Amino acid sequence: MQAVEIRPDVYWVGVQDPELRTFDIIMRTENGSSYNAYLVRGEKNALIDTVKAKFADEFIERIKAIMPIENIDYLVLQHAEPDHAGAVEKILELNPEMTVVAHPNTVEFLHEILNRDFKYKRVGNGKELDLGGKTLHFISALLLHWPDNIYSYLKEEKILFSGDSFGSHYADERLFDDIIGDSFMHDFAYYYDKIMHPFKKQVYATMTKLEGLEIEMICPAHGPLLRKEPQRYIELYRKWSEPLPAREIPKIVIVYASAYGYTTLLKDKIIETMSRLGDFEIRCYDLESVEYARILADLEDACALLIGSPTINKDAPSVVWDFLSRLSPVVHQQLVAAAFGSYGWSGEAVLNIEKRLLTLRMHVVPGLRVRLKPDGAKLKEAEAFAERLVEAIQEKRKNIPNIFLPIFSDIREGKEEAGTGNMREYVSSDLIVYWYPDKCIHDTNCFVNLPEVFAPEKRPWVNLKGADPVAIMRNIDNCPSGALQYSIPETSSIPAEFTGGKGLRKDYRKQK
Ligand SMILES: Cc1cc2nc3c(=O)[nH]c(=O)nc-3n(C[C@H](O)[C@H](O)[C@H](O)COP(=O)(O)O)c2cc1C
Ligand code: SF4
Ligand SMILES: [Fe+2]
Ligand SMILES: [Fe+2]
Known part of the structure; x- marks a missing residue:
């Protein structure tokens, strides 16, 4: 495939990878992918992103058909993940004078990828790179989906180079959405779901930053270039990342597994007690018969998660671990969480689940373990456990960051960035x-x-x-x-x- 001039003096110089079947371990890519890189020609020349290392030679040949690598002044690296930074090493070997223009975190990460020094210029939100006749304006997109992403807006052509945002894993040499049609929209949504949705708060904030920006084309780092009503893609990201309305009645999600119903008895007692103690919306799921997606959707605006599990062969059974593996500290760390369960002789399940909940950085309330069939005194323990949970939930709600406490800070002028050395x-x-x-x-x-x-x-x-x-x-x-x-x-x-x-x-x- 040749380089494609997508606007005067702006070229697509990326690589198609139609054979790719998984991406970043976490995604299936039935339609392959592409690593889109771009070349912008002004009085100075800038390359925007590179490709995966194994495609470096093909990429370099594509650029050379337009200009020698030695003539490129800047490499704008919008994010350091190796699917876009993989060919930086070879490019810099060919032109060691090229200046990498990137967010400070990208510069730091790139040092750890190349393991050597290189020329760089750090940029952030609102900074510009004047190429002479072409101007790149940078917009911070931190956490979409790494702590280093930036977008680059080419003012003269009204093009938004958006890195991974608005990407799809979809290889197609026809390049443009208006030619390809809507067949990639499923991949566009799936990409959002897997890569962006864990950071929905940041997605929403970043879409707000794009308001008022005239955009005629969005050029993402994967999949089709979006020039047919680019605003509709921004609207989709905005809609998908919209914050859920604040809940007046706190929601608690309980998931459990139970072979003989003993853990179920604990679960029932916990629900009964919590319902007596407060106004809660409780959603309860048997892990053996529920789609995890339903639980995850419910967790989006829940304040607490309880996990019930018996001990099977010195551990929690795999349905519990499968579910736990779907949780992420990125998304779920705000939850109050606890484990409970019935056991026969060693009872490791609750302790092991608790360890996982701690690695998920949740606010973990010590769990409840009961031997075999809960009855009488054992159910009293379940009641006390539920009481502790309600207390923790109420406490946590009081401590939500940004609640107003009657304490006011007055900033002393001029002291804000004082400090010595590296402090x-x-x-x-x-x-x-x-x-x-x-x-x-x-x-x-x-x-x-x-x-x-x-x-x-x-x-x-x-x-x-x-x-x-x-x-x-x-x-x-x-x-x-x-x-x-x-x-x-x-x-x-x-x-x-x-x-x-x-x-x-x-x-x-x-x-x-
Ligand atoms: C296949 C199997 C393996 C088990 N392994 C353990 C174990 O390693 N440690 C333990 O404490 N209990 C073990 N148990 C006992 C269960 O934890 C106990 O029966 C518990 O009460 C089951 O609760 P449930 O009816 O809610 O599933 C095992 C039970 C089964 C059926
Ligand atoms: S939480 Fe601490 S380690 Fe993390 S970004 Fe902030 S200062 Fe750095
Ligand atoms: Fe990425
Ligand atoms: Fe990527």
């Missing part, structure tokens, strides 16, 4: 937040769960006015690397019972 300091009268960039592992917990406070694209990137200090502390407690920490100044009005947490600076006492 930044953000100060309010209630809270001091420290950030150690070198420790950050881009886990994304901070800005995914509290975007009003942590906004990597802004300076200062920490805004202590964005939420109440307790919500900020609880968020920092979940920073897995210790890159974010806090201490409590003497002026703080935060009640003492809220101040201890994993994120509290170890030398906090010395500061007082």
Whole structure:
């Protein structure tokens, strides 16, 4: 296949991969895929993305038919995943002077892929690259679906190069949606579901950023180029990622398996007790007969998940593990969770499930294990277990980040990005937040769960006015690397019972 001039001086130079049958381990790709890369010619020339390593030679030949690799000034890398960064090594071998233009995280990841130095220029939201007659304007698309994605908008041609967003795994040399027809729409939706939906909050926010942008063509990194009513694709992403309305009545999902009905008896008692203690919408599923998709849909706006399982051969049975494997910390970490079950002699199931729930970063309430048939005193234990759960659910609802507590932070002017060496300091009268960039592992917990406070694209990137200090502390407690920490100044009005947490600076006492 030849390079295709999709607009004056803008070329598709990607690769079709019709034989591909699985992608990223997690997707079936019956229609193959493509790795779309683009070349933009101005007074300077920019390549946008590359292809999988095994197609590097084909890719390079395609570019060479337009211009020598030595004439390319910039490589705009919109995301460092190897399906788009795989040919960077060969391209830079041919032209070591080429400057990689990318988000700082992409630059960092690319260093770990190439394992050597290269010329680079870091860009972020709102920055532009002037090619002389052609201008690329960058839009942050962090977490769609890595912590490094950016879009590039070619102003003169009104083209949005969107990286993985709006992609489909669909190989077709005809390239354009208006020629191909709607046959790829199933793949477009499936791609959204598998790659983007876990980050639906960020998808929705990013679609809002695109409002008001005149777009005549969307050029994604996989599948057809979208020039037939491009807005309809944006509308689909917006619709699919729309937040569900807030629930007044909390929803609890209970899933269970039970061979002889003993675990079922526990489940019934738990439901009965919870219903007595509060107004809950309880959805209950037998794991042996339900489609996991139904449970996952229900979990989207649930506040708690309970898992009932007997112990079978020193473990939970495979239906339980299969279900647990469908859960993800990216999507489900906000849930209150607990396990319960009947067992005969060793009873490992509940403990093993709890370990999994902890790795899913859920708020885990200690589980309930009962030997064989629950009756009398054993059912009382189930009742007490349900009471603890209700308490935990109510407590968690009180602590949802961003609830309003009557504590106000006043930011001291000029102190926001103070700090020494590799530490930044953000100060309010209630809270001091420290950030150690070198420790950050881009886990994304901070800005995914509290975007009003942590906004990597802004300076200062920490805004202590964005939420109440307790919500900020609880968020920092979940920073897995210790890159974010806090201490409590003497002026703080935060009640003492809220101040201890994993994120509290170890030398906090010395500061007082
Ligand atoms: C095939 C099989 C293997 C089992 N393995 C274990 C085991 O390794 N450890 C244990 O504590 N109980 C084991 N049990 C006992 C069950 O956990 C116990 O019967 C439990 O009460 C079943 O609860 P249910 O009727 O809700 O399924 C096993 C039961 C079966 C049928
Ligand atoms: S939560 Fe911690 S490790 Fe993760 S991105 Fe934020 S600062 Fe970095
Ligand atoms: Fe990707
Ligand atoms: Fe990709």
